[in-house]
Amino acid sequence: MNKKSIKDSTPMYIGVVLTLLVILVGSIMISVTLGSAKISVSEVYKVLGYKVLGIKAYSEYSSGPMHDVVWIIRFPRVVLAIAIGMSLSISGVVMQAIVKNPLADPYILGISSGASLGATFAIMLGFGAILGGNFVGVMAFIGALLVSFGVLLLANIKGSATSSKLILAGMALSAVCSSFSNFIIYIANDKTGMQTVSYWLLGSLAGAKWETDIIILPIVIIACLFFWSRYRVLNLMLLGDDVSITLGTDLHKPRHIYLIITSIMIGLSVYCAGVIGFVGLIIPHAVRMIFGTDHKKLIPISALVGSIFMIFADALSRIIIPNSEMPIGILISMVGAPVFIYLMVKRSYGFGGVE
Incomplete structure (x- = not known):
């Protein structure tokens, strides 16, 4: 079957989605068994059997060291990996449509x-300490949202926001935030704080907890379903403002709404796992090369692929160095950058992979 038929074939699309769902379930089961603690596969599944399925025969695993490792440490990380992978992948899809840049x-x-500026304020200067033990993540979340609103405000000065104005506003605010972050780090002269900021900015799922999982996962799923239902508008964004207005659709308001929703998703991801880059770049672009630019197919496939990718990336970060853990941001960049370069060399640049 040629590339065009893969993109346009509904049975093929359904088959791919079902296959990815099976792979996702398998990834979850494999990932939970991996880690520095030596626990057999059967014991892992018995803990999950009791906690998830309520199998009474496994009630002996309702507590104890094995229960704690599997249910309190490993499984929340897997759930968070699914939420983060889905969030960043879909945010990447939407952002690429908004700014018309693959x-x-x-x-x-x-x-x-x-987000980095918010975290730097919290770690180096103690801002937001009254917000509780997770104040660093909360400040990062606030920073991400404030910059998002700032981008919208700047882009709407002297006319409606366009994709070009959004990019320029984002670049300007990014430079401002980076400058202030570096200034704070310089004047604080706190080596311990600098190490904390650096490690936090590299991202990690080690802080996964059920309390945060049950918040971020439903929000991300609802956001993904929302964007899936708006695939026609996202497709129009690729055509540009002039074409969309000719077709009777003004993209000004949807662009704002979508940017705010993606900012909330990214802010929650930063709050739960620090700054993890590259996922929103490589996953949508790779999926788009195979299945085309139709967001009706692109969004669910990207969400599933992003979740699977993040699960295995987190599992590898836990086992690649014995008795230690590599920040997941480093690992993703090491793996993702060469893959992305390969894709750029093998395929033509642009939406859909065919220009």
Whole structure:
């Protein structure tokens, strides 16, 4: 079957989605068994059998060290990996449609720099300490949202926001946030704080907890379903403002709404796992090369592929160094950058992979 038929074939699309769902379930089961603690596969599944399925025969695993490792440490990480992978992938898809750039990712509009500035304020100067033990993540979340609103405000000065104005506003605010972050780090002269900021900015799922999982996962799923239902508008964004207005659709309001929703998703991801880049760039672009630019297919496939990718990336970050853990941001960049370069060399640049 040629590339065009793969893109346009509904049975093929359904088969791919079902296959990815099976792979996702398998990835979850494999990932939970991996880690530095030596626990057999049967014991892992018995804990999950009791906690998830309520199998009474496994009630002996309702507590104890094995229960804690599997249910309190590993499984929340897998759930968070699914939420983060889905969030960043879909945010990348939407951002690329908003700015009409297939190489854009969720951080091109300065959202990453805003989160970094918020975290730097919290770690180096103690801002937001009254917000509780997770105040660093909360400040990063606030920083991401404030920069998003700032981008919208700047882009709407002297006329409605366009994709070009959004990119320029994002680049400007990103430079401002980075400058302030570096200034704070310089004047604080706190080596411990600098190490904390650096490690936090590299991203990690080690802080996964059920309390945060049950918040971020439903929100991300609802956001993905929302964007899936708006695939026609996202397709129009690729055509540009002039064409969409000719077709009777003004993209000004949807562009604002979509940017705010993606900013919330990214802010929650930053809150739960720090700054993890590249996922929103490589996943949508790779999926688009195979299945085309139709967001009706692109969104669900990207969400599933992003979740699977993040699960295995987190599992590898836990086992690649014995008795230690590599920040997932480093690992993703090491793996993702060569893959992306390969895709760029093998395929033509642009939406859909065929120009």
